[in-house]
Amino acid sequence: MPSPVFNCVTLGNQNNPPVMFLHGLMGDVSDWEEVTVPLSNDCYCVSLDLPWHGRTSCDQLDEYYDIGSVADDIVQYGKDRDIERPILVGYSMGGRIALHAVHKHPDYFTAVILESASPGLKTQKEQAERVDSDQLWAERMRVDSVAQLLADWYKQQVFSSLLENKQLYQQLIKRRSESFDGALYALALRAFSTGRQISLWSGLSTIKCPVQLIVGEKDSKFCEIAEQMAVELPNVELCKIKKAGHIVHLEAKDSFVEAIRKFLVNL
Secondary structure (H helix, E strand, C coil): CCCCECCEEEECCCCCCEEEEECCCCCCHHHHHHHHHHHCCCCEEEEECCCCCCCCECCCCHHHCCHHHHHHHHHHHHHHCCCCCCEEEEECHHHHHHHHHHHHCCCCCCEEEEECCCCCCCCHHHHHHHHHHHHHHHHHHHHCCHHHHHHHHCCCHHHCCHHHCHHHHHHHHHHHHHHCCHHHHHHHHHHCCCCCCCCCHHHHHHCCCCEEEEEECCCHHHHHHHHHHHHHCCCEEEEEECCCCCCHHHHCHHHHHHHHHHHHHCC
């Protein structure tokens, strides 16, 4: 089965330490611009459009493609382009993919930075419920108006802090509206559903590379998940960002960049 043809945007000097960025659902490489620009002074920033997002070409049907497969493809992409020992950064869905990549390919990465991400769901009941929920969202992505779908998506509790900042919220809605492709996002949501992925809770103790967990202090759900992860990971730094919720790199971009800088200095 052919691998995706990844769209990639790079910034910075190739001789600097490489840092690869993976966005979340409905995102693309542009989501990282305000992060990669300041980091590019010291790093070689490599941002990828994930399958069914942005300008990445992907022909796989979702029933034959999953988080483990895309994790393998990302590693192969890096190796084919002589990107050696990168630091991997992933937000939300991209963070779950990043964690799988590091778990499956422990010798390839120098470190991993996970923003508002989880190792999956712990029980079969939780997984089944999430599959059903994501299937409903996937169906809505195909048929609902863009405006209604996005309004309802960002009403979910995990995004509650975003709604407190009307300017940021409107900017995000505008960006998502301009690039929205419900049919493709539905494929991605089904393929990379938290309910379908292999839970890595029991595998966290085997991840030996340095891990930074970044969460917004207003995101109580993922603060709790990060605290539980920190107990299991052997080499971990937990960073809670003030005045931020789930999308830390948007809601508190300066603090997010500073946290990454401090982490990289100590590698």
